Amino acid sequence: AGGNRIEVFTEDMRVSVHERLAAEARLREALAGHLPWTLPLWFQPVVSTVTGQIIGAEALVRMRTPDGKILSPYHFIGAAEETGMIVPLGQHVLRSAVEHLIYWSGHLGYVSVNVSPRQLAEPDFVPALAGLLAEHPELDPSRLVLEITETAMLASTVDVSERLATIKRLGVRIALDDFGTGYSSLTWLKSVPADVVKLDRSFVAGLAEDQRKSSIISAVLWLARSLGMSTIAEGVEEPADWTALQAAGCPAVQGYFFSPPRPPEEFQEMLINGVCV
Numbered sequence: 001a002g003g004n005r006i007e008v009f010t011e012d013m014r015v016s017v018h019e020r021l022a023a024e025a026r027l028r029e030a031l032a033g034h035l036p037w038t039l040p041l042w043f044q045p046v047v048s049t050v051t052g053q054i055i056g057a058e059a060l061v062r063m064r065t066p067d068g069k070i071l072s073p074y075h076f077i078g079a080a081e082e083t084g085m086i087v088p089l090g091q092h093v094l095r096s097a098v099e100h101l102i103y104w105s106g107h108l109g110y111v112s113v114n115v116s117p118r119q120l121a122e123p124d125f126v127p128a129l130a131g132l133l134a135e136h137p138e139l140d141p142s143r144l145v146l147e148i149t150e151t152a153m154l155a156s157t158v159d160v161s162e163r164l165a166t167i168k169r170l171g172v173r174i175a176l177d178d179f180g181t182g183y184s185s186l187t188w189l190k191s192v193p194a195d196v197v198k199l200d201r202s203f204v205a206g207l208a209e210d211q212r213k214s215s216i217i218s219a220v221l222w223l224a225r226s227l228g229m230s231t232i233a234e235g236v237e238e239p240a241d242w243t244a245l246q247a248a249g250c251p252a253v254q255g256y257f258f259s260p261p262r263p264p265e266e267f268q269e270m271l272i273n274g275v276c277v
């Protein structure tokens with residue numbers, strides 16, 4: 001939540017109607033402002049379990065209110081989806097992520113960006129993405145990763161696997177976000193041409209003391225590998241979980257153990273100093 005403050009959100013903290021309307025108004029205002037200021041991207045490192053180095057980063061959007069507060073996406077992504085404002089918001093996020101990635105080229109392998117179901121279903125999504133890549137011929141498109149959740153497939157009226165196949169033809173990589181939390185994870189794995197599985201943190205947190213979790217992780221690692229996909233474990237907070245993931249052969253991890261998402265200047269400092277585990 002900015003500075004050293006961390007806020008925890010649960011399902012029962014769902015925003016009230018009043019707050020939703022406020023979020024909508026704020027979002028409209030933010031989108032009309034100077035986007036890098038009103039809707040900044042923060043970056044969380046993805047770390048290799050082999051080298052302990054930062055290999056990539058996930059871009060996570062924040063909202064800066066007129067009084068300078070930083071809001072987590074839980075306060076506005078829902079409203080953005082419902083109103084369709086997710087489309088311009090998502091375009092800004094993609095563009096800004098690509099610009100940061102180019103700026104950090106010598107130091108950072110890739111950036112991943114969250115793409116919401118509504119955004120993906122938009123007829124203009126792929127042409128806009130292709131346009132963005134064409135503006136930056138210096139960027140190898142495989143350094144851009146789009147994170148998609150299972151709900152994208154369920155909620156969508158378009159053929160998501162077809163759309164993702166088109167995106168892959170552009171050279172952009174696809175990651176299955178929050179893997180394991182949906183109701184059709186295997187269908188998802190079967191029908192989507194993804195490159196990376198992002199194992200949800202509910203399987204990861206506390207895995208060192210939970211035999212069932214570690215069995216599931218081993219199986220998913222094996223399955224992903226057999227399908228030619230890489231795996232990232234999300235939500236690694238404890239040293240014991242990091243050690244267990246390393247031992248299980250999970251290639252990469254993300255979580256507070258290394259770093260929370262940070263503003264670009266702080267992330268850059270971390271990038272340049274390198275991460276030692």
Ligand code: C2E
Nearest residue numbers: 060061072073093114115116235236237254255256257261
């Ligand atoms: P996500 O894609 O699953 O992103 C991971 C979330 O987990 C982030 O929350 C991150 O700060 C948090 N996290 C990372 N490491 C740990 C850890 O070790 N422990 C715990 N407890 N949490 C950890 P954040 O940044 O608040 O984002 C929340 C969600 O908002 C994201 O979940 C994503 O679904 C959505 N979101 C964020 N940025 C965007 C965006 O640009 N576009 C869209 N469509 N959605 C976004």
Ligand code: CA
Nearest residue numbers: 058114147177
């Ligand atoms: Ca994500």
Ligand code: CA
Nearest residue numbers: 177178198234
């Ligand atoms: Ca996730």
